[in-house]
Amino acid sequence: TASGTGSAGAAKAPGDIVVGFAQVGAESGWRTANTKDIQDAFAASGMQLKFSDAQQKQENQIKAIRSYITQGVDVIAFSPVVETGWDAVLKEAKDAGIPVVLTDRAVDSKDDSLYVSFLGSDFIKEGQKAGQWVVDEYKNQTDPVKIIQLEGTTGAAPAIDRAEGFADVIKADPKFQIVASQTGDFTRAGGKQVTEALLKSNPDATLIFAHNDDMGLGAIEAVEAAGKVPGKDIKIVTIDAVKDGMKALSDGKINFIVECSPLLGKQLVDIVKKVVAGESVEKRILTEETTFTQEQATAALPTRQY
Numbered sequence: 001t002a003s004g005t006g007s008a009g010a011a012k013a014p015g016d017i018v019v020g021f022a023q024v025g026a027e028s029g030w031r032t033a034n035t036k037d038i039q040d041a042f043a044a045s046g047m048q049l050k051f052s053d054a055q056q057k058q059e060n061q062i063k064a065i066r067s068y069i070t071q072g073v074d075v076i077a078f079s080p081v082v083e084t085g086w087d088a089v090l091k092e093a094k095d096a097g098i099p100v101v102l103t104d105r106a107v108d109s110k111d112d113s114l115y116v117s118f119l120g121s122d123f124i125k126e127g128q129k130a131g132q133w134v135v136d137e138y139k140n141q142t143d144p145v146k147i148i149q150l151e152g153t154t155g156a157a158p159a160i161d162r163a164e165g166f167a168d169v170i171k172a173d174p175k176f177q178i179v180a181s182q183t184g185d186f187t188r189a190g191g192k193q194v195t196e197a198l199l200k201s202n203p204d205a206t207l208i209f210a211h212n213d214d215m216g217l218g219a220i221e222a223v224e225a226a227g228k229v230p231g232k233d234i235k236i237v238t239i240d241a242v243k244d245g246m247k248a249l250s251d252g253k254i255n256f257i258v259e260c261s262p263l264l265g266k267q268l269v270d271i272v273k274k275v276v277a278g279e280s281v282e283k284r285i286l287t288e289e290t291t292f293t294q295e296q297a298t299a300a301l302p303t304r305q306y
């Protein structure tokens with residue numbers, strides 16, 4: 001039970017509730033779907049949403065949060081671009097009596113009274129699921145499996161946790177070797193550029209683990225430019241399951257995708273309503289997710305929302 005900072009007492013009409021949302025950026029298909037879902041859910045709720053895009057820069061997000069504090073919004077929600085460095089600004093929000101809800105990404109802070117709730121995925125589990133697919137896929141191979149890892153934004157919860165979960169599972173067999181690991185910043189351009197360079201220095205790599213679909217899609221271009229066949233010569237495992245990723249999976253260019261749902265809007269609206277009404281909310285709310293093989297992607301594509 002984490003609430004209590006909400007303005008309890010006379011119920012506020014939805015139209016009088018103002019929420020400030022500080023988004024990470026527009027770096028990926030996942031992020032675009034997440035932004036749209038949040039904006040749609042708030043529009044449907046009748047509440048007022050102030051929205052800012054930090055272009056993947058923490059300083060911009062801190063500025064946005066400070067401006068929401070100055071404007072005296074009822075609730076601040078944000079998806080922290082990186083895990084650390086939030087204590088000061090979150091303390092300012094707390095001192096101003098404005099509850100903060102974390103969506104999608106976690107903060108690394110000793111003081112968990114700085115936010116009322118954290119809604120999002122279990123990124124460690126996602127990395128483990130990707131690792132488990134790799135272990136199963138190569139169960140009959142004894143030769144080393146040389147892996148290139150495309151990391152998400154340095155210092156971001158999903159980059160840290162997905163790497164950790166993946167490493168946890170593959171370490172059971174020393175034949176799995178991560179021969180290179182570098183950030184592609186969760187973007188398609190970043191994934192392409194890093195893969196180009198890493199394929200040159202590691203021509204014997206046969207597997208790419210990308211922390212999101214967009215970097216995997218960039219990697220496909222680099223693999224093809226190197227004269228190799230993505231999905232065959234170089235297998236690719238990614239996380240997200242946005243439409244472009246699912247298409248590439250169905251086309252055989254990606255081999256496996258772990259789902260991470262960007263559809264957090266409705267749940268965020270519910271949390272905000274409760275917080276404003278002074279009701280208690282769960283400190284940690286997990287989203288439900290699955291995984292997709294190539295066949296499953298083909299079956300799911302026609303009805304995929306994002």
Ligand code: GYE
Pocket residue numbers: 027028029030031104105158186211212213214239240260
């Ligand atoms: O996987 C990636 C996006 O934080 C879960 O951020 C999110 C990640 C997502 O850029 O595509």
